[in-house]
Amino acid sequence: MGHSLSKASHSDPREFASPKDASQWREYDYIVVGGGTAGCILAARLSEDRNTTVLLIEAGKSEDFITKIPFAFVKTFKSPIDWAFKTTPQSALNNRVISWPRGKVLGGTSAINASIYHQCAPEDFEEWERLGATGWNYSAVRPYFLKSETYHPSPLYPGVDVKERGTSGPIQTGHHRENAPISGTVFETVKALGVPYTDDVNTPKGTAGVVHFISTIDQSGRRSSTAAAYLTPDVFSRPNLTIAVNTHVDQVLFETTESKDPVAIGVQVSTSPTSPQYRVRAKREVILSGGAVGSPQLLLLSGIGPADELSKLGIPVVKDLPATGKNLSDVRTFSTSAAAP
Numbered sequence: 001m002g003h004s005l006s007k008a009s010h011s012d013p014r015e016f017a018s019p020k021d022a023s024q025w026r027e028y029d030y031i032v033v034g035g036g037t038a039g040c041i042l043a044a045r046l047s048e049d050r051n052t053t054v055l056l057i058e059a060g061k062s063e064d065f066i067t068k069i070p071f072a073f074v075k076t077f078k079s080p081i082d083w084a085f086k087t088t089p090q091s092a093l094n095n096r097v098i099s100w101p102r103g104k105v106l107g108g109t110s111a112i113n114a115s116i117y118h119q120c121a122p123e124d125f126e127e128w129e130r131l132g133a134t135g136w137n138y139s140a141v142r143p144y145f146l147k148s149e150t151y152h153p154s155p156l157y158p159g160v161d162v163k164e165r166g167t168s169g170p171i172q173t174g175h176h177r178e179n180a181p182i183s184g185t186v187f188e189t190v191k192a193l194g195v196p197y198t199d200d201v202n203t204p205k206g207t208a209g210v211v212h213f214i215s216t217i218d219q220s221g222r223r224s225s226t227a228a229a230y231l232t233p234d235v236f237s238r239p240n241l242t243i244a245v246n247t248h249v250d251q252v253l254f255e256t257t258e259s260k261d262p263v264a265i266g267v268q269v270s271t272s273p274t275s276p277q278y279r280v281r282a283k284r285e286v287i288l289s290g291g292a293v294g295s296p297q298l299l300l301l302s303g304i305g306p307a308d309e310l311s312k313l314g315i316p317v318v319k320d321l322p323a324t325g326k327n328l329s330d331v332r333t334f335s336t337s338a339a340a341p
């Protein structure tokens, strides 16, 4: 989209002052923590209702030119817009430590990823529901995939059924990559091995087969991150949406009573490890969209997690929830491995 972000809609965290007196905290209906892939969409959709106030808080900056160039994504690794996480030594990888890029910028990891548009397999969503995420089965989420996408057909790929693709959503998709000379050989080889060719892996037919994948790249060749797609100048200028960048959420604040589960009532933020901290209240909900690492980390720092581990670290326990921050597994194509220490 190539727009510059309007300065007027950014908020100075100092405006959130008054850490002690809760009655004076600045208030919003919703506080969205993390302006990444999910957070930008949530903030844009929630603030469509002009009677709803929304605060989106992002630790990284508002934009970076390099995020607009899809194939420059490897240049973002270990740059200021990458959290540049590292795993603990992995026993299944001969104890190697693996680099783990994650976007730290509006758009989050959608601003630094490989731009492959892949919705995942229908069975994945069925499994989510089986595991307890009621309402997240494939037929329930499919309309939202269609609503979020505008697919631009290409005469080179006539087999893609446009009826299976979205036609008026904010995320721009299409076929953009030139085939490398070797790809014909690869396709022939997998065909000979019995793997079928499929025109599109993002349909109810599922993901089996070899495909020329669709990318989240717009018609001018720029990355269609969720920041570019959803935080358009119109959205930025909404008076009911406030976006605070370079602002870190340090803690979710909870109201606790003897009889009920703790209720999130706001967040504590800062702009650097040595800056003052400020508090903001959520009248309706605090929504965590800090990513697979950021969200559980923030819960742990806020006292939601395994009580014994939190106590050892001196974090007051708000709720003993042993599974928080556990059981993460990740399978990636782009793993840039670091040498073992």
Ligand SMILES: Cc1cc2nc3c(=O)[nH]c(=O)nc-3n(C[C@H](O)[C@H](O)[C@H](O)COP(=O)(O)OP(=O)(O)OC[C@H]3O[C@@H](n4cnc5c(N)ncnc54)[C@H](O)[C@@H]3O)c2cc1C
Binding pocket: 033, 034, 035, 036, 037, 038, 039, 057, 058, 059, 060, 100, 101, 102, 103, 104, 105, 106, 107, 108, 109, 110, 112, 113, 114, 115, 116, 117, 118, 247, 248, 249, 250, 289, 290, 291, 292, 294, 295, 298, 334
């Ligand atoms: C190198 C790489 C390539 C990939 N390629 C693809 C691909 O081609 N196609 C695909 O579909 N997927 C790809 N993925 C995966 C995909 O990009 C991610 O799964 C997805 O973007 C995650 O979205 P999210 O909203 O959960 O988190 P993120 O997009 O990571 O958003 C989290 C946001 O929260 C912010 N945040 C975190 N903690 C705090 C805090 N305490 N305070 C304030 N802000 C905070 C972060 O800065 C970030 O902006 C790739 C991932 C990587 C790393």
